[in-house]
Amino acid sequence: MRTIERAEAIAPSRLRLIWSDGVQVEVDLGAWLAKPAFAALRDPEVFAKVQVGDWGHSLVWPGDIEAGADALWLKTLSATRRDDASAFLKWRLKHGLSLTRAAEALGLSRRMVTYYSNGEKPVPKTVLLACRGWEAGDVSPSRQLAHSR
Numbered sequence: 001m002r003t004i005e006r007a008e009a010i011a012p013s014r015l016r017l018i019w020s021d022g023v024q025v026e027v028d029l030g031a032w033l034a035k036p037a038f039a040a041l042r043d044p045e046v047f048a049k050v051q052v053g054d055w056g057h058s059l060v061w062p063g064d065i066e067a068g069a070d071a072l073w074l075k076t077l078s079a080t081r082r083d084d085a086s087a088f089l090k091w092r093l094k095h096g097l098s099l100t101r102a103a104e105a106l107g108l109s110r111r112m113v114t115y116y117s118n119g120e121k122p123v124p125k126t127v128l129l130a131c132r133g134w135e136a137g138d139v140s141p142s143r144q145l146a147h148s149r
Contacts, residue, residue, distance in 0.1 A: 002118065003056025004069055009048040013041075017076060020056060021118075027075040032067070040065060077119050084128065085119035091131040092117060106130050 006018040013030040017023075032038050033047075040063050041047045053060045059067045070093060077086035092102050092113075099117065103110040106127065115121040 002069070002073065004052050004059065004072065005056060007050050007052055007059050009044075009050050012044045012047060015050065015059075017072065019073075019076070023076065023080075025076045025079045027072065027079050029067075029075070038065060080119070082119045084123040085116060087128055088116045088123045088131065091135075095135075105134050 002023075003020045004017060005020050006016075008016045010016050010026065013033050014026055014028050016026050019025075029038075029041075033042050041061060046062060049062055051060050052058075053066060057069045059072065070089075074086055074089060077083070077089065091097075097105065099110050099113045102108075102117075103113045106113070107130075108127070112121070116123045116127065
């Protein structure tokens with residue numbers, strides 16, 4: 001599992017992240033700082049106090065402010081122009097699908113789902129279309145409730 005090795009504030013809303021697999025990226029959290037939960041981070045001095053959380057699964061700031069590694073990995077994929085992998089991972093996270101469940105849903109191997117989620121291999125358009133098709137045919141309890149309203 002990929003974890004955050006190092007994080008450094010390089011501007012009032014920008015971070016340099018180094019991931020456990022060696023991926024290095026600069027991400028802009030400006031849109032996050034507009035949200036009430038991150039309001040304290042608009043202060044550059046507070047933002048600069050970023051630290052890697054326990055086991056590299058998050059970033060933390062004073063005042064119990066935390067950002068999870070999954071959300072930061074999505075920012076990393078966007079920053080590195082891996083929109084295909086970002087869309088695939090968003091789909092998995094949105095539906096709470098583990099690697100195994102996503103593989104079963106799409107008729108793929110767990111290994112390929114891992115590659116796609118990590119951005120190690122390009123996600124074919126056919127797979128992204130299959131994700132949309134799966135959503136259209138989703139009959140989970142949460143989806144049934146949304147349709148009954």
